[in-house]
Amino acid sequence: MAFYRSHVLVSVDPGCLAKGALEVIDALHDELVAQGLVDEVQVLETSRIGDPVQYGPDMMVYPEGVHYANLSVDDIPYLVEEHFLKGRIVEKFRAKEITVADEELGAPKPKEVRIVLRNCGKIDPNNIEDYIAEGGYMALAKALSEMTPEEVIDTVLRSGLAGRGGAGFPTGKKWQFARNSSDPVKYIICNADEGDPGAFMNRRVLESDPHSVIEGMIIAAYAIGAQQGYIYCRAEYPLAVKTLNIGIQQAREFGLLGENILGSGFSFDLEVRQGAGAFVCGEETALMASIEGRRGEPRPRPPFPAVKGLFGKPTNINNVETYAVVPQIIVNGAEWYASMGTENSKGTKTFALAGDVKHTGLIEVPFGITLREIVYDVGGGIKDDKKFKAIQTGGPMGGCIPEQYLDLPVDYKSLASVGSIMGSGGMIVMDEETCMVDIARFFMEFTQDESCGKCVPCRVGTRRILEILTRICEGKGRDGDIETLEELCREISSTSLCGLGQGAPNPVASTLKYFRHEYEAHIYEKRCPAKVCRALITYEIIAGVCTGCTVCARNCPVNAISGERRQTHHIDPDICIRCGICMQVCNFNAIRIN
Amino acid sequence: MVTATESVTASNPLAISEKKQIIDQIIEQNEHLPGGLMVILNELQSQIGFISEPMQQYVAQKLRIPVSIVHGVVSFYSFFTTSPRGKHTVKFCMGTACYVGGTPQLIEKAKQLLGIEAGQTTPDGNITLELCRCVGACSQAPVVVVDEEIIGRVRPNKFPQVLRPLQEDGKVEKSS
Ligand SMILES: Cc1cc2nc3c(=O)[nH]c(=O)nc-3n(C[C@H](O)[C@H](O)[C@H](O)COP(=O)(O)O)c2cc1C
Numbered sequence: 001m002a003f004y005r006s007h008v009l010v011s012v013d014p015g016c017l018a019k020g021a022l023e024v025i026d027a028l029h030d031e032l033v034a035q036g037l038v039d040e041v042q043v044l045e046t047s048r049i050g051d052p053v054q055y056g057p058d059m060m061v062y063p064e065g066v067h068y069a070n071l072s073v074d075d076i077p078y079l080v081e082e083h084f085l086k087g088r089i090v091e092k093f094r095a096k097e098i099t100v101a102d103e104e105l106g107a108p109k110p111k112e113v114r115i116v117l118r119n120c121g122k123i124d125p126n127n128i129e130d131y132i133a134e135g136g137y138m139a140l141a142k143a144l145s146e147m148t149p150e151e152v153i154d155t156v157l158r159s160g161l162a163g164r165g166g167a168g169f170p171t172g173k174k175w176q177f178a179r180n181s182s183d184p185v186k187y188i189i190c191n192a193d194e195g196d197p198g199a200f201m202n203r204r205v206l207e208s209d210p211h212s213v214i215e216g217m218i219i220a221a222y223a224i225g226a227q228q229g230y231i232y233c234r235a236e237y238p239l240a241v242k243t244l245n246i247g248i249q250q251a252r253e254f255g256l257l258g259e260n261i262l263g264s265g266f267s268f269d270l271e272v273r274q275g276a277g278a279f280v281c282g283e284e285t286a287l288m289a290s291i292e293g294r295r296g297e298p299r300p301r302p303p304f305p306a307v308k309g310l311f312g313k314p315t316n317i318n319n320v321e322t323y324a325v326v327p328q329i330i331v332n333g334a335e336w337y338a339s340m341g342t343e344n345s346k347g348t349k350t351f352a353l354a355g356d357v358k359h360t361g362l363i364e365v366p367f368g369i370t371l372r373e374i375v376y377d378v379g380g381g382i383k384d385d386k387k388f389k390a391i392q393t394g395g396p397m398g399g400c401i402p403e404q405y406l407d408l409p410v411d412y413k414s415l416a417s418v419g420s421i422m423g424s425g426g427m428i429v430m431d432e433e434t435c436m437v438d439i440a441r442f443f444m445e446f447t448q449d450e451s452c453g454k455c456v457p458c459r460v461g462t463r464r465i466l467e468i469l470t471r472i473c474e475g476k477g478r479d480g481d482i483e484t485l486e487e488l489c490r491e492i493s494s495t496s497l498c499g500l501g502q503g504a505p506n507p508v509a510s511t512l513k514y515f516r517h518e519y520e521a522h523i524y525e526k527r528c529p530a531k532v533c534r535a536l537i538t539y540e541i542i543a544g545v546c547t548g549c550t551v552c553a554r555n556c557p558v559n560a561i562s563g564e565r566r567q568t569h570h571i572d573p574d575i576c577i578r579c580g581i582c583m584q585v586c587n588f589n590a591i592r593i594n
Numbered sequence: 595m596v597t598a599t600e601s602v603t604a605s606n607p608l609a610i611s612e613k614k615q616i617i618d619q620i621i622e623q624n625e626h627l628p629g630g631l632m633v634i635l636n637e638l639q640s641q642i643g644f645i646s647e648p649m650q651q652y653v654a655q656k657l658r659i660p661v662s663i664v665h666g667v668v669s670f671y672s673f674f675t676t677s678p679r680g681k682h683t684v685k686f687c688m689g690t691a692c693y694v695g696g697t698p699q700l701i702e703k704a705k706q707l708l709g710i711e712a713g714q715t716t717p718d719g720n721i722t723l724e725l726c727r728c729v730g731a732c733s734q735a736p737v738v739v740v741d742e743e744i745i746g747r748v749r750p751n752k753f754p755q756v757l758r759p760l761q762e763d764g765k766v767e768k769s770s
Pocket residue numbers: 162163164165166167168169171191192193194195196279280281282283284285317318319320322424498499500
């Protein structure tokens with residue numbers, strides 16, 4: 001009888017079979033034969049190991065008792081070589097405890113202060129009693145029984161709370177304007193359109209703590225004298241819509257929405273309306289047009305919504321996060337809130353930290369924290385210890401901030417002073433391997449596509465910028481392109497109607513300002529310093545490092561890679577489309593870019 | 595399984611009595627809401643799967659508004675489609691984090707596997723590939739959305755596993 005030093009149990013649960021467990025077993029067998037290990041390692045089929053949806057195909061390896069998960073055929077050569085030949089456990093294939101909640105939020109990181117996010121992940125969003133047990137609806141009770149609408153507005157004003165949707169307009173002032181409109185019919189709207197790519201703070205609050213937003217809206221409605229409210233939620237967030245509807249229903253059952261709320265004589269009700277995939281609908285006048293059942297095109301202001309808004313009536317519109325902090329301010333007082341932050345910006349702000357930083361996810365920090373603290377303390381630094389290049393804030397209408405401004409204390413004014421904006425709170429950290437021209441092109445593609453087309457400069461100008469940027473990335477940049485871009489940027493921002501057109505040039509203008517040398521390298525040297533732009537790079541397999549595992553060849557979408565098993569492979573540059581897949585799948589780091 | 599004849603009649607839901615019933619119900623329930631047109635269109639898109647020209651005409655006639663208005667709204671919003679999608683949709687997130695994190699490579703891989711471009715449907719009407727905006731799961735970039743399920747950290751060589759259940763037409767487990 002053979003003596004095996006290792007036993008591999010591969011799950012053949014139907015879920016794993018559907019995800020290719022048999023192919024993994026075949027590959028494993030082939031590889032063991034190829035590496036001469038077939039008499040030492042026994043492969044057995046077993047029933048379910050971990051949840052196949054999360055982990056399949058997966059296997060247990062004894063005697064170590066290691067659980068490898070989400071395996072594919074391509075992982076096998078590396079796994080066999082490392083684990084069975086060299087005796088090293090392959091950490092990157094090991095099963096991880098995956099819980100979405102933790103990945104997004106987790107325990108507070110250093111320097112975080114959680115006010116908006118305080119309940120997220122801690123209470124059951126579908127149970128209003130959980131929210132009430134955490135002190136929920138205390139603020140509403142206090143406002144309705146002890147405060148006049150004017151006192152509510154005064155408290156919000158003194159707290160220094162500013163709109164979290166991007167512009168940072170003082171919330172109390174906005175409420176005052178709406179309060180002062182004499183029309184007996186008024187509306188209140190919550191902007192939950194969160195369209196900036198890379199931003200998901202609002203989604204998380206809506207999904208995890210919907211009542212904080214509902215309570216904030218009821219208080220705002222009381223303050224300005226509105227009878228009906230709408231939450232406009234983007235169609236990409238079906239779970240948020242569902243959670244909100246459950247929350248609204250429960251609030252009605254508890255007498256917190258509807259007629260005569262808590263016996264105060266004040267009546268107010270709420271409804272969720274869904275967007276349908278148009279970024280410009282985040283702009284307040286476009287959003288109102290959309291709720292009215294029309295094309296979501298912005299209109300000039302004035303008249304401001306507080307005077308003439310939804311269905312022609314005075315309307316107050318705020319962001320999700322703005323409403324979510326209101327109950328906290330009412331309960332803890334204006335001074336408490338104003339004690340956090342900077343001279344110009346009070347309180348805390350949530351950000352969605354993404355990109356090349358070790359800990360991505362949601363964070364909430366007081367204003368005044370520096371970008372460096374956000375990247376290195378809260379975010380844990382750059383992934384794989386690469387070099388920091390830039391941080392993009394403010395979404396598609398924001399800018400890229402270079403290293404020299406990392407010590408900038410974050411608030412609305414400071415970010416604007418370096419050519420970016422606060423926006424709704426997306427922050428994308430970019431390392432040295434990001435091409436700034438490519439990033440500018442990416443954002444321009446977005447705004448160009450999302451321009452509603454009403455203004456000529458926004459519609460035509462963004463297309464022209466995109467054409468020039470695309471050309472530059474393809475190595476066809478010309479002398480004078482940089483100057484034309486600068487000219488176009490100025491023109492578009494000064495002549496567009498809404499914030500989309502006005503802010504669209506920011507990604508280009510800021511990269512032109514701080515990373516001009518990258519543009520120049522593309523145009524004059526036909527070189528992409530970050531090795532990203534496809535037309536300007538070639539892929540090469542390094543002889544001596546390549547083990548001839550064949551993974552790259554099998555994954556190349558155009559079959560540009562050839563080579564015998566166990567021999568160094570070769571990429572044909574004429575066939576290669578520079579998609580970079582080979583580099584991603586090679587487990588031996590044997591592919592480089594020239 | 596959707597047979598060929600089924601998918602042909604499916605392109606005119608007004609001709610199928612149970613679908614027509616759903617359409618009528620959607621219109622009846624929402625026509626008196628302020629701004630009800632948007633609600634009706636959203637419901638039609640989600641329950642029927644698309645809003646064809648005849649459906650737009652039908653809505654206009656029921657609401658007694660010009661069809662040009664309905665058409666204008668349908669064409670403005672990218673979520674509304676005028677023809678049926680495949681039985682399954684695979685959406686690639688083109689948000690910043692995912693774009694930087696490898697969506698372009700995934701699209702190449704999908705092209706290789708299915709022989710269709712983003713925006714197209716496989717000839718058997720089974721799978722539609724689409725691009726979408728940031729779905730708010732950036733910390734798991736790159737993200738694909740299979741039907742309603744968000745799948746994160748998809749590497750090109752793991753992508754066949756994502757497609758396999760659809761190709762075998764098995765039901766994808768919906769995560770909530
Ligand atoms: C193109 C564009 C998109 C916008 N998107 C959003 C958004 O997704 N969410 C949001 O709250 N505000 C967005 N805004 C800002 C809104 O117009 C408005 O200022 C905000 O909802 C006011 O709420 P606040 O005072 O609480 O910030 C956007 C503005 C523009 C010009």
